[in-house]
Structures are given as structure tokens and as C-alpha cells.
Amino acid sequence: MNDKAGSVHKEKIYGPSDYKMDFPLPSCPGCGSPSACKIIVEALEELGLIQNSVVVIGVGCAGMGFFGTKMDMAMCAHGPSPSVAAGIKHANYDDVTVFTVQGDGDCAAIGAGYLINSAARGDKITIFMFNNTNYGTTGGQMAPTTLLGQVTTTTPQGRDGMAQGYPLHVPEILATMKGVAYSARGSIHNFAHYQRTKKYVKSALQKQTAGIGLSFVEILTACPVNWRMEPIKAIRWIEEEVTVEYPLGEFKNAD
Numbered sequence: 009m010n011d012k013a014g015s016v017h018k019e020k021i022y023g024p025s026d027y028k029m030d031f032p033l034p035s036c037p038g039c040g041s042p043s044a045c046k047i048i049v050e051a052l053e054e055l056g057l058i059q060n061s062v063v064v065i066g067v068g069c070a071g072m073g074f075f076g077t078k079m080d081m082a083m084c085a086h087g088p089s090p091s092v093a094a095g096i097k098h099a100n101y102d103d104v105t106v107f108t109v110q111g112d113g114d115c116a117a118i119g120a121g122y123l124i125n126s127a128a129r130g131d132k133i134t135i136f137m138f139n140n141t142n143y144g145t146t147g148g149q150m151a152p153t154t155l156l157g158q159v160t161t162t163t164p165q166g167r168d169g170m171a172q173g174y175p176l177h178v179p180e181i182l183a184t185m186k187g188v189a190y191s192a193r194g195s196i197h198n199f200a201h202y203q204r205t206k207k208y209v210k211s212a213l214q215k216q217t218a219g220i221g222l223s224f225v226e227i228l229t230a231c232p233v234n235w236r237m238e239p240i241k242a243i244r245w246i247e248e249e250v251t252v253e254y255p256l257g258e259f260k261n262a263d
């Protein structure tokens with residue numbers, strides 16, 4: 009880009025990746041999950057960690073972007089990804105960067121026990137939870153993260169706190185735990201947030217390298233199909249509604 013003084017300012021935003029394959033992803037149009045996976049791949053490449061990383065994905069849409077990479081991967085049952093990741097980390101201790109990519113249902117509902125105990129142990133792993141406010145893969149049922157008033161296939165009248173409980177704020181909860189070194193929530197609904205979230209992802213991975221404790225990043229992602237919205241409207245909905253319930257930022261950054 010030419011600035012007014014006529015000098016040329018070029019900043020590399022991102023380039024082709026050695027780790028991405030030309031692979032047709034099974035995600036729906038406008039889905040946020042592949043972009044969130046891409047942030048993680050970019051962060052690993054920029055930190056020089058990707059050659060020695062293992063991704064652990066649960067069952068769901070969230071981690072499917074990693075099928076389009078050449079990375080070492082373990083896919084495990086719905087819920088226990090943190091325990092599988094901790095096992096891989098213990099077996100290869102300092103040498104490998106191990107992280108999970110989980111949906112909000114996987115991580116915060118069926119996997120909540122695994123998550124909390126991994127955090128309590130201070131496992132030296134990183135957990136990425138994609139919050140699309142519903143169970144995407146199985147047709148849009150209510151998740152712990154579903155907004156109050158949000159219509160899902162299991163809350164056709166909208167989620168009612170008195171009847172179905174209240175939205176769960178996972179990084180805020182984890183930030184209170186001693187075993188957790190880093191906890192943040194980012195979004196990718198515009199480019200500024202994409203870049204900010206990439207910083208959170210990098211900070212989380214660096215905490216693991218430093219061996220300080222468990223690191224966690226929630227990433228808000230769009231699920232236009234189950235939200236019954238056009239992709240552009242889904243992006244606006246994240247800005248106007250989802251970030252109100254789920255504020256963005258770092259909740260813990262321990263040395």
C-alpha cells in the first residue's frame with residue numbers, strides 16, 4: 009500500500025501454509041469453525057511450533073478444519089479431549105505442543121468434568137473451545153452456551169433461564185483456578201478481532217511452551233445454518249448479541 013509520502017508499507021497478514029492441504033472441507037457456507045482452525049495453524053506456524061504439534065479433536069464440526077492439514081492428530085470420543093491431550097503431553101513431555109479443538113457442547117457439557125479436572129491438575133496443554141452457542145453437528149440443540157431467548161431445536165420458545173438454566177462463561181470460571189495460566193475469549197467476526205484472537209491463541213500456546221499451566225481460549229464462531237440466518241446476518245448477530253453475553257478479552261495471564 010502506498011502512503012501519502014509515497015513510501016511503500018507492506019505488512020504480511022498471512023501467506024500460503026506448508027501445512028494446509030487442498031482438501032474440500034465439509035463445513036456449511038459461512039461457518040466460523042474453519043477460520044478459527046486457520047488462526048491456530050497460522051499461530052503455530054508463526055511461533056515455529058507446528059512441526060512438533062499434536063491436535064486432539066472431539067466429535068463435532070469444530071475441529072474439522074484440521075482434516076485439511078498435514079498435522080498429527082488424534083480424534084477422540086465426545087468430551088474427553090483434555091484427558092487424551094494430557095496423556096499425549098505426559099508421554100512426550102517437553103517436546104510436543106498439544107492442544108484440543110472442541111465445540112462448546114463437547115467441552116462444556118459432556119466434557120465439563122474432563123475440562124475442570126484438567127484445569128485443576130494444571131495440565132500443560134492448550135484448550136480451544138469454539139462457541140457457536142449450540143450443538144452444530146447434530147442439528148442445533150441447546151448447548152450450555154446458548155443465549156437466553158435463543159431459539160434452538162430443543163428450546164423452540166427460546167432459552168428460558170428458569171427452565172433451562174443460564175449461559176455458561178467458561179474462560180471466566182477457569183480464570184479462578186490455580187492450575188490455569190491463561191484464559192481468554194476472542195472472536196473472528198471481523199478482521200480486527202481475527203488479529204486480536206490470533207494474539208490470544210499465540211499467548212496460550214506460549215504459556216504451554218513455558219510450562220506454566222493449562223491455557224484456554226474460547227473463540228466465538230458463526231453457525232448460520234442452525235441459527236437460521238444468512239452468513240452476513242450471523243456475523244452481525246455475533247457483534248450485536250453474542251459478544252454482549254460473552255465479553256471479549258483476557259481473563260487471566262499468569263507468569
Ligand SMILES: Cc1ncc(C[n+]2csc(CCOP(=O)(O)OP(=O)(O)O)c2C)c(N)n1
Nearest residue numbers: 067068069070086111112113114143144145
Ligand atoms: C458420547 C457421545 N454422545 C453424543 C454424541 C453425539 N454428538 C456428536 S457431535 C455432538 C454435538 C457437537 O456439538 P458441539 O460440541 O457444540 O460442537 P459443534 O458441532 O457445534 O462444533 C453430539 C451430541 C457422540 N458422538 N458421542
Ligand code: SF4
Nearest residue numbers: 035036039069144231
Ligand atoms: S452445522 Fe454449524 S458449526 Fe456445523 S459446519 Fe454447519 S455452520 Fe458450521
